[in-house]
Amino acid sequence: MIEKERVYVEPRITLLGAGPGDPDLISVKGVKALKTADVVIYDALVDEALLEYVPKGAPRVYVGNPSGDENFSQATVNQLMVDYAMNFGHVVRLKGGDLFVFGRGYEELDFAASYSVKTTIIPGISSAISVPGLQSIPVTHKGESDSLWILSGTDSRGHFNPELLDAARSKATVVVLLAYEYLHEITTLYKGLGKGRLPAAVIQNGSMKNEKVALGLVNTIEEVAEEVGIDSTGPVLLVFGQTVALHPEFGYISRFLNRKVYD
Numbered sequence: 101m102i103e104k105e106r107v108y109v110e111p112r113i114t115l116l117g118a119g120p121g122d123p124d125l126i127s128v129k130g131v132k133a134l135k136t137a138d139v140v141i142y143d144a145l146v147d148e149a150l151l152e153y154v155p156k157g158a159p160r161v162y163v164g165n166p167s168g169d170e171n172f173s174q175a176t177v178n179q180l181m182v183d184y185a186m187n188f189g190h191v192v193r194l195k196g197g198d199l200f201v202f203g204r205g206y207e208e209l210d211f212a213a214s215y216s217v218k219t220t221i222i223p224g225i226s227s228a229i230s231v232p233g234l235q236s237i238p239v240t241h242k243g244e245s246d247s248l249w250i251l252s253g254t255d256s257r258g259h260f261n262p263e264l265l266d267a268a269r270s271k272a273t274v275v276v277l278l279a280y281e282y283l284h285e286i287t288t289l290y291k292g293l294g295k296g297r298l299p300a301a302v303i304q305n306g307s308m309k310n311e312k313v314a315l316g317l318v319n320t321i322e323e324v325a326e327e328v329g330i331d332s333t334g335p336v337l338l339v340f341g342q343t344v345a346l347h348p349e350f351g352y353i354s355r356f357l358n359r360k361v362y363d
Contacts (some may be wrong), residue, residue: 103107109138111185111217115205117198117224120231121335123147123306130222138189141181143334144195147308159188174204178211185217196335198226202252202277226250228275231306233340235313237347239273244342247353248271253279253286265289280304283322288333289319290340315350320329 114133134140134153142151144164150159161180163172184298199221201203206224212219228250239248249267253276254260260282267274268289276286280360283302290298296319304312314325318340330336344350 109187109189110278110362111182111215112190112207113181113185113212113217113219114192114222115199115208115219115286116192116222117195117203117205118142118146118150118194118196119224119225119304119305120197120227120234121145121147121305123149123309125148125230127223127224128223130224133192133220133222136190137192139184139191139193140192141177141184146194150194154192159184171264174207176189178208181208182212182215182217185212186215196227198224201226201228201250205302227306227335227337228277231303231337232275232301234303234307235303235347236302237301237339238343239275239339239341241343241346244346245271245273249274251276251279253277260285260341268295268340273339273343276338276340277335279338280330280332283325283338286340289320291328298340299342299350301338301339301344301347302330303339304330304336306337308334310334315344315347 116130116133118207121300127341131153134150135155139159139161140154141161141163151291154160163177163180175265181191181193193208194206195203197203209219232239240246249269249270249272251261251263255262264286279286290296296317298318300316300318300321302321312328312330314321314328314330317325
């Protein structure tokens with residue numbers, strides 16, 4: 101019996117950011133990568149409409165982990181990514197948002213490098229900037245904010261991020277990801293600094309059809325978020341700063357309070 105000769109495949113990986121959620125916000129270069137994929141490994145926050153670009157027959161491997169299942173730990177994903185590249189060829193690792201903004205993209209890049217697997221980076225639009233922007237909230241604006249803080253709600257040990265206090269003390273726009281469960285603690289920080297009347301926004305499922313937006317002041321934003329039905333079932337982003345007042349509907353809030361919004 102003659103054994104079939106095994107065809108050599110060149111292992112390579114593309115780390116691809118899918119953007120904040122709306123599938124139309126992926127880059128043209130990202131679409132081209134998907135069209136040449138031999139395998140796609142994708143996360144929970146990726147709109148599956150993007151998989152339509154993937155060639156028929158190419159495996160689509162879901163590693164989304166909304167429930168914290170250890171089967172999809174970062175170590176497991178890293179190994180799957182390399183194993184598929186070694187056996188199939190071109191693996192596209194498709195991740196929500198941008199790879200390097202709390203996306204653990206460098207961990208995957210570093211792991212692939214340890215196996216000498218060639219890796220290409222295709223950035224995605226970060227939700228930290230685009231989601232406020234889609235609501236007409238600039239993260240910087242002349243005369244209002246000259247800088248931007250982007251933080252996670254927790255530090256590397258899973259504890260409340262102590263840098264949030266430093267951010268609250270600044271005059272910068274502050275965007276906090278992965279932190280809705282800490283909204284009360286964060287607003288308490290601002291109130292303790294005398295910034296209870298600072299504009300604030302809470303945005304869930306930004307750029308998607310089921311998007312929810314709460315606008316208010318630090319003093320009121322918890323109640324407003326509850327009123328509009330924001331919960332922990334989808335990605336939530338918090339924004340604090342004077343630029344939030346530039347949202348086209350924020351004026352109604354200011355008039356309702358019958359006073360001007362200050363720091």
